[in-house]
Amino acid sequence: MYKVDLPVDNSADVAVERRRAAEAARQANIFNTRHRVMGLDLKALEQQVVENKEREQMESQRERAFDMLRVTQDEVLMQQQQEEEERRAELNRDLIQYRAIRQRAEDTRDADLNVLRQGALGLYIPIPESELGPASMQVFQGEGIGDNDKRRAQMEQTERALRAQREQNEKLQKKNKHKELLKGTELVLQDLRALHLDALEEECKRAGRIALNNYNHARAVERVEKERKERMRKEGEEMAEVWHMVTSDILTECPKAAEREVGGGPVGGPRVLTDRWRGMSPVQLSAIRRQRDEQRLEGERLREFEKQRDAAWDIQRMVQTREDEEEERKVMELKKEKRIEMDRYNEQLAREQREHQQYLSKTLYTNRPTAQYFNQFNSSSR
Template sequence: MYKVDLPVDESVQQAVERRRAAEAERKGRIFNTRDRVIGVDLRALHKQQEEKRERLEMEKQRDMAHDLLRLSLDETTLQQKKEEEELRRELARDLVQYRAIHQRAEDSRDADINYDRQEAPDASISVSDSALGPASMQVFLGEGINENEKKRAQMEMNERNLRAQKEEREKQEREQKNKELLTDRELVEKDLRAVQLNALEEECKRVARIALSHYNQAQAEERMEKERQEKLRREGEELAEVRYIVTSDLLTERPEAAKRITESSAEGPRVLTDRWKGMTPQQISDIHRKREEQCFEKERLREMERQRDMAWDYHLTEQVRQQEREETRDKELQRERRVQLDKYNQQLAREQQAHQHYLDRQLYTNRPTVQYFTQFNTSSR
């Protein structure tokens, strides 16, 4: 027979592994001292969650602020790049224009000769035919005439071109300096304008304050003038009243101010103006009597008011004394309660010390060793 490799059933092994893993997890959960003894502090966990949430929110806001700052910096960088590219394009255009105007190929010194050809020898130098040979003719008839004048003219032209380039560069530098000066001047003018505007604003505020002060002063003067006019009016009315009283029939005893009569008539009671000679002694005595009665009544009312005030003061004093006595009684009761509480606490402390002494010296005399505790909780079952 041939040996055949049959597949091994691993379900039993997997079940054993699952049970072992569950047992290990259960041991870790049961033998965890924090969960078994201390327990879970929900308030601390909630506080940690709240702090974590706040931290995440702060980090989110900080990331958003960084993103906004990054976007603003990117926009600024892009704007600077655009400005630099625009400046480069302007410089390139100026360079191309300068080359097209001042550095043309037809104005160069060697524009009329071939660049691949070497410089021709000077015709003034005498070269023998034996040195050149019949096939080495490089100097021909008519060539090299006025070469020195041409070189001199070319050098002068180069000098003029260099001078023109130098002047153009100096001109550009002056223009750049002028631009910078104009820019600085504009900035200075803006600063001066801002300072002037601030000064004008302060001046306007000062003028407004002065106007308001003048307005308030005018209002005060107008009110004082009204009060003065009102005072003068009242004084005039009082003087007129005094003058009227002094010049009235009551004090002047004018003959036309007759006394009243009681006989009836068709028109009612009337006064005979030709018979009045002043007040009678009876009327004067009645006036004095009524005045004395009024003084007595006023003195009686004043005495009643004084007695009522004294009674009210005595009542308030009694209330204050009663309140002070109650406060003293409360303080005494609190002191007695504190003393009793201290005695009770001392008695409890002595009882607890005696109980602890009994536990330590009489009851728990056989202390368990470490081996006693290690024999428990060796398994989760």
């Protein structure tokens, strides 16, 4: 199978991102501090009204376009039906004309025989009958018996076939009319269903607009109530802040205002108030210097320990490196000895092979046959 880079379908991700963006916009519109504090956003409401009007106008234009399209489709369907009927009538006329011109009884192969039987004058033959053979005979004895009955039966059969064909055509026309009636009824039902759906859609839109107006009104009332409560809360906080500033330690200049116990007791430890603090005491400064010296000594001790540890690791790595090099050297020497031994063995085999070849060529195969040896064979007739 060939690897084909198919396009990735990210429609689901796009839909999720679109819903997330819509939800974020809705939350930003609802939980916006400016809207909650300042009151109604008239620009946003006016924009909503304009958008609703544009949407209604677009929907009305779309409905008018759909109505025009339905009317056009109905006219096209009626035109097609009329053309189909005209085409069928023309085909029937052409068929009747073709039968009247191309399928006449006078043009058949036995028309002359039928004409003779009907009492018409025969053809004049200037050749004597004694010179004509059996191939020139046109009517034989006993051939015309029952022709009238056969012709009558054939005419009745033709009439029955024409009647059956006419009935079949009538049934087909009724069936087509019934189909056209059903199609027209279906189109009417579709139009009624479309009108009903349009009415339902308009009702849903109207209900949505009413719900949106109610929601906007409720939000406006809620925003006004929140603004009133927020204004009262701010006024209360400002009055409390003024009272606190008047009665606080910064104006009364309390000597113990710089330190307070957290949690109402010594458990939480003292808390320094920066706006009332006048600096650290000598005892606190000495404690800080002592703690700083201890931290410095601890840092030097840790650095010395890390230095010793790194040195030990370096020594360990050097020892391991020497051992690895020694082991590698031994392996290389062993490989070299094996290679030398293999070369000696191969050299010995080559020498033995050369000696064997010399023995075969110089010692074993030295007695070559002469011509006299070959002439002693096949020397007689037997």
